[in-house]
Amino acid sequence: QKEVEQNSGPLSVPEGAIASLNCTYSDRVSQSFFWYRQYSGKSPELIMSIYSNGDKEDGRFTAQLNKASQYVSLLIRDSQPSDSATYLCALTGGGNKLTFGTGTQLKVEL
Amino acid sequence: DVKVTQSSRYLVKRTGEKVFLECVQDMDHENMFWYRQDPGLGLRLIYFSYDVKMKEKGDIPEGYSVSREKKERFSLILESASTNQTSMYLCASRTGVNQPQHFGDGTRLSIL
Numbered sequence: 001q002k003e004v005e006q007n008s009g010p011l012s013v014p015e016g017a018i019a020s021l022n023c024t025y026s027d028r029v030s031q032s033f034f035w036y037r038q039y040s041g042k043s044p045e046l047i048m049s050i051y052s053n054g055d056k057e058d059g060r061f062t063a064q065l066n067k068a069s070q071y072v073s074l075l076i077r078d079s080q081p082s083d084s085a086t087y088l089c090a091l092t093g094g095g096n097k098l099t100f101g102t103g104t105q106l107k108v109e110l
Numbered sequence: 111d112v113k114v115t116q117s118s119r120y121l122v123k124r125t126g127e128k129v130f131l132e133c134v135q136d137m138d139h140e141n142m143f144w145y146r147q148d149p150g151l152g153l154r155l156i157y158f159s160y161d162v163k164m165k166e167k168g169d170i171p172e173g174y175s176v177s178r179e180k181k182e183r184f185s186l187i188l189e190s191a192s193t194n195q196t197s198m199y200l201c202a203s204r205t206g207v208n209q210p211q212h213f214g215d216g217t218r219l220s221i222l
Contacts, residue, residue: 032208043200043213044153051208088153090211096141096160097168098204098211102152 003027006089006101014109019076021104023089026070033065033072036088038103044088048074079108112137114214116201122220129188131217133201141204142184143211144168144176146197153200159184191221 005024013019021035032051036044050056050063050072062075072091076083086103093099117132135142143158145168155168157176165176173195177185184203188195198218202211 032210034210043216046210046212049210092208096158096166096207097155098143100153102150 003099004089004091004101006087006104008102009105010107011104012107012109013079015079015081017079019079019083019106019108021074021076021087021089021106022071023073023101024071025089025091025099027091027093027099028067028070029093030067030070030091032092033063034090034098035061035063035072035074036090036100037083038086038088040085076106079106081108081110084108112139112203112212114201114203114212116199116214116217118217119215120218120220122222123188123191124222125190125192127188127191129191129219129221131186131188131199131201131219133184133186133203133214134182135184135203135212136182137203137205137212138181139203139205140181141206141211142178143202143204144174144184144186145200145202146170146195147200147216148197156186193221195219196221 035048038044048063060077064073088103089101113136144156145153159178175187201214204211
């Protein structure tokens with residue numbers, strides 16, 4: 001079993017809709033969780049960090065964490081074509097390394 | 111803003127060459143990382159460093175070495191480049207445990 005699981009997609013949503021991206025993880029001691037956005041040919045860019053259970057909102061983005069169920073999700077409201085990218089889930093259990101999922105490709109269609 | 115700078119965006123080398131990829135960060139971060147990213151395989155950790163002159167192997171260290179002589183600079187070395195090392199190489203840094211990593215722009219390396 002992979003440590004961090006993401007559906008590779010592509011996930012297609014119409015412009016203006018809510019995009020929901022999900023990530024599950026296997027290590028119960030994981031403490032910090034991050035979402036990165038990566039455009040094709042570019043490097044990953046941090047968009048959200050979340051450390052405690054519940055929701056964290058930043059503009060059109062909401063990260064949700066449920067440690068008991070071992071999942072973290074990212075909601076993108078009012079999706080725009082510029083949101084089309086691959087979204088990487090990452091987490092750390094307190095050690096020096098960050099563990100990444102393989103990413104979910106999001107396509108926002110006009 | 112954190113700035114992580116990789117020396118080259120694109121690089122073409124020949125098999126058997128010794129290749130140096132340089133990474134510099136300007137935020138006094140303790141931790142620095144080198145990844146490669148290939149289609150369908152995601153990000154794979156090659157090496158990381160948590161202090162000057164300290165290094166630890168990641169998941170795929172074979173064929174690579176690293177050097178960290180100064181806190182701000184972390185170099186990745188391909189001892190004898192091979193075609194299977196053609197990839198996108200990404201450097202990242204962070205302040206410490208439980209903090210996010212910040213990435214450089216990446217180096218797309220082609221080994222011919």
